[in-house]
Amino acid sequence: MRTMSGDQVQRAVEHCAAVLRTVLDRDWRGVGAGRLEWDCRRTAFHVADDLIAYAGQLAGRAQDAYVPFGITLDEGTDNAGLVHVIETTGALLAAAVRTAPPGVRAFHPYPFRSADREGFAAMGIAEVLLHTHDIAQGLGIAHEPPEDLAESVLTLLFPHVRPGPAPWPTLLWATGRGDLPGRAPVTGWRWCNNLVLPAGRLTLTGIRPAAAHDLRLGGDGGFEWLGGGPYDGTREAAGLLVEAYETGVHRPEFGIFALVRHEDGRAVGGIGFHGAPDEERRVEIGYDLVEGARGRGYATEAVRALTEWALAREDVGTVIATIEADNVASQRVVSRAGFVRATVEEERAAREEDAGDLRLYVRRP
Structure with missing residues (x-):
């Protein structure tokens, strides 16, 4: 699959520099930058300042603050x-992204207090593209960035935003800079890096829409x-994530996660939710492991960690798991993770919704 890398950062910065060099003789201090309160000069400096800040966070492996x-x-x-400073700080971010190992994360406050190398690359590109737009708008010149960069920013940082007819207008709308037919204006926004959770010997790594799309098509999702690939359930869950994203109902924190093993960085399974909590504050969990990772306690560690994270939220009161009656191994996993067999009434209600021979397990705070 195509990943966000230092090359994309470099392309975005080169595009920005090419646009700004057409107006070097203009007064950047005396002109407002688009809808911002800053002038064009202050906005250009902000781009450079963000690029070096992101490079510093990632290269320095900052964990608790800037x-x-x-x-x-x-x-x-x-x-x-x-402009030369923008190019230089962009090169530093590109280098930090290229040299950061997979899985390394550093502090960023929104929304889960960390980002990986792809997240920092995407945030840098977003700053470059959007503020180049602001400056160009203020100075009255044309600006149209590469569509693939805008699309990558959307799938990495705006997984909660339904795709529009084209990536760049959608990104402008999602950041309060434009309008889309049939959608209300955006007056406040935040981008969304993927969530990761510690789980014993594993890290639960949130799967982004682009990675889910690749998994659905038979790829590795990055x-x-x-064993060469995920089990069938993870691919099916990835397809459901893509459908939720495309219809605008995906909530990234209630999506799916890869179970990445600390000892070698390999993914050994998938876990996630069947959707956001319902009106009764219930959320359903599902999981699977590749065959070579079974019987080692990984599933129990993952289920326990994700369940405890969910139950710590105000919008979740119950986590449920529905398991086939003959799947004794999976029933043992949820039992070890603190789940108990549902009451007869709860199980009967579940059977009314699904005719299969399922057993319902629940865990509450």
């Missing part, structure tokens, strides 16, 4: 010099899988 540093411009730096 690395306490920033940049300043030498007195008398003109517009051409500022993970190195034990």
Whole structure:
């Protein structure tokens, strides 16, 4: 699958520099940048400042806060010099992304307090594309970024936003910079890096829509899988995630996760929710493992970690699991993770919704 890398960061910065070099002779200080409160000069500096900040976070492996540093411009730096600074800080972010190992995460506050190398690349690209748009709008010049970059930003940072007719107008709308037919204007927004959760010997890594699409088509989703690929249930769940994304009902924190093993970085299974909590604050969990990882306690660690994370939320009161009557191994997994067999009434209600021979297990705080 196509991944977000330093190459994409470099392309976005090159596009920005090419646009800004057409207006080096203009007064950037005296013109507002699009809908922002900043002028074009302040906005261009902000791009460089964000690029170096993201590079510092990722290269420094910051875990709890921003690395306490920033940049300043030498007195008398003109517009051409500022563009050079953008190119330089962009190169530093690209290098940090290229050299960061898979799975490394660093602090960023929104929304789950960390991002991986793809997340930092996407955030840098978003800053570059969107603020180049703001500056171009303020100075009255044309600006149309590469569509594939806008699409990648959407699938990585805006998994909660239903795709529109084209990526760039959708990204502008999602960030309060434009309108889309049939959709209300956006007045407040945040992007959304994927969620990761510690789970004993594993890390539960949130699967993004682009990775889910690749898994649905038979790819690896950007993970190195034990045994060459995920079990069928993970691919089916990935297809449901893509459908939810395409219809605008996907909530990333209630999506699916790859079970990545600490010892070698390989994915050994998938786990996730069947959807967001219902009106009774119930959420259903499902999971599977590749054959070579079964019988080692991985499923129990993953189910326990994801269930405890869910039950710590105010919008979840019960986590349920429906398991085939003859799947004794899976029943033991949920029992070890703190689930109990549902009451007769609860199980009867579940059977009314599904004619299969299922057993219902529940866990509450």
